[in-house]
Amino acid sequence: MKKKDKLLIILMTILPWLSIPFIGKKTLKRFLPGSLFMSLYLIAEGRFAEKKKWWWFPYSIKPNVLAELPLIFGPFLVGALWILKYTYGKFNLYLLVNILIDSFFTYFGLKWLKKIGYVSLARLTRFQLSIVFLIKTFVLYGFQIVYEKCCHLSKNSSL
Template structure:
């Protein structure tokens, strides 16, 4: 269990060391949509907990989602990076997300299960892929709406 705690800490913190490489302008530009995705993921995690889609065999703290380290680490920071390199090129964005999500679903989940971090319970991997596809559209759509509402000129 001590190894898992260290892994969870690293998984949460290491992606944040790449934030300065994004640049402040990029960070500010994509922060609102990435935060929207974080809120969605937290709500989805609560639903998944009730529906027993997946199971985290430990608690960080009572009433804290087991996937919170994934959400505030690689998912949050990863969404900033994906948007930085692909926003405005939807086909590239979609392809990039399908590749990343497929790698996570079909390889990453097996490894996370092997180390005892998470197990899919009532959710086949193909359905997990579809859930990731929904998140792909939520992230891009929220960024698109944000820039429509707050004028894309403010970011150029």
Template structure:
């Protein structure tokens, strides 16, 4: 697809336009968790590349993960939005993540594959769903840990 680079660029940049709507307090509160997840996803991407879980034929540059626009665009900014509205409401957090991750896995991924951005190789869609579920727990767990250890909030029932 000749416009793939433009679409990838827009996918990476457009979510950032919503950042001012989050508010400074939300940004500061969840920045450590979202940064942690971004770095986690980069390591996961390297592992996935080596184990051929998925393949990004789209390359930004040689030796640069093709999923960087996804990681630092919709995944990064989306994590702020999800945490803003669901943090300390774990059941809602889990439900929202399962819904969004399922939409991505079972619909958006097919769209991306059609346009030559990414395809699964040694991972089924169900296995990818499990990978997403693990990340869901990692992000929430990191945020709870961060709040307790660095913010001194031992009570996780209030904001």
């Protein structure tokens, strides 16, 4: 991976965080637990995927550290916050937005990440990756429902 491409990976991690001041404190407080839960889920999934050779990262950040951490703690975590902010409580819209974003990543973003030498699919097809993303869509929404019921948060609270 070239230095220019490493810089792009760093920017991919940092740039989404620049949008956090615009998300609002109430939204952050409401949806951060679900987004953090999904980050932990993605770390566990990454370990599992590494063993099953679903995808391949040609480098690692450090030994025994997942190379997908920039994706997990950059666009995936911040993206989950924004998606929940605008679609939670409207499941059909939530599902549509996730399918569109996940499909864009799977069929276009992944090509670019492969081109720069960041990641490539190994034993997983793009369609199978889409199914993996769809499962995560349901896990995040389900977690948020359970979290709000357990913590007695009003799902109709104004943000």
